[in-house]
Amino acid sequence: MKGRLLATVALLAATAIWGSTFVVTKRSLTDLSPPSFLLWRFGLAAGVLVLARPRCVARLSRAERRQAVLLGVALAGGFLLQTFGLLHTLAGVSGFLTGAAVIFTPVVAATLFGERVGRLGWVAVGGSAIGLALLAGGVTAPSPASALLTLAGAAFFAVHISGLSRWATRANAYGMTALSVTVAAALCAAAALGHGGVSAPATRETWQAVLYLSLAATCAGFAVQAWAQSALTAVTAAVVMTMEPVFAAVLAIAAGEHGLQWVGWVGGLVVVASMFLAELGPRECCDALSPRVECC
Incomplete structure (x- = not known):
């Protein structure tokens, strides 16, 4: 129980950092x-991760490397779609739409990995979906095309969340993170070459944003996520990470982007309540019905 609580707190801290990335990325575009x-973000992060522990990838088994590559594909797909959507979407709204990953994750976990989701797990997911809808109702809506891109990105993130919960262990978490981030960097490089070529940050502010997102949000954040999800199921992790749009909304308001109506704040409270239901509620929830990664 203590290990699960620590993993939840660590994942929540990483989620707070990710919530700040919407405003930072929006300004850098x-x-x-x-x-x-994204090439600069993931490329620098991959370099730091590999140089810090150069043997981490070599220690992965062949199966773990294949899994990490798949995670990298999901990571690149999610961020590319999300960031293109962010071009014409407010940072706070993008955070809310990305939170739809909590709705997609149980479907992915059950369909691809055969993970069972208990009744209270579905209640928590449903509560999170309602909370996200209320949050989205409290802000200006994005263009339909941008919303679809962001929602498609959320589906890729759901695959990433489900795969981590299924494959990550405390022993392989760092290596899988390093390899998946490296794969994401390579795919973003290919996308950049097909989208007018690779360009470098032109201002000090953009370099600061790239370094922050590379070191804090990617290196530290994803390493913490991989470690935490070795102790949590996909659904629990997804519900915890629904706090990301709440953090994004608060930070967007602090940055002066937009105001949030009262219905949006109600939605934020519903999201928080759902998170507590999934993690602190009765253990007949999804976690009691799902196989642990460590035992497989």
Whole structure:
């Protein structure tokens, strides 16, 4: 129980950092295209991760490497779609739409991995979906095309969340993170070459944004996520990470982007309540019915 609580707190801290990335990325897209920005973000992060522990990838088994490559594909797909959508979407709204990953995750976990989701698990997911809808109702809506891109990105994130919960262990978490981030960087490089070529940040502010997202949000954040999800199921992790749009909304307001109506704040409270239901509620929830990664 203590280990699960620590993993939940760590994942929540990482989620707070990710919530800040919407505003930071939005401001940087005036200087760089989405693929170039993501190439710098993931490329620098991959370099740091591999240099810090150069043998981490070599220690992975062949199966773990294949899994990490799949995670990298999901990671690149999610961020490319999300960032292209962010071009014409407010940062706070993008955070809300990305939170739809909590709705997609049980479907992915059950369909691809045969993970069973208990009744209270579905209640928590449903509560999160309602909360996200209320949050979205409290802000200006994006263009339909941008919304679809962001929702498609959320589906890729759901695959990433489900795969981590199924494959990550405390022993392989760092290596899988390093390899998946490297794969994501390579795919973003290919996307940048097909989208006008690779460009470098032109201002000090953009370099600061790239470094922050590379070191804090990617290196630290994804390493923490992989470690935490070795102790949590996909559904529990997804519900915890629904706090990301709440953090994104608060930080967007602090940055002066937009105001949030009272219905949006009600939605935020519903999201928080759903998170507590999934993690602190009776253990006949999804976790009691799902196989643990460590035992497989």
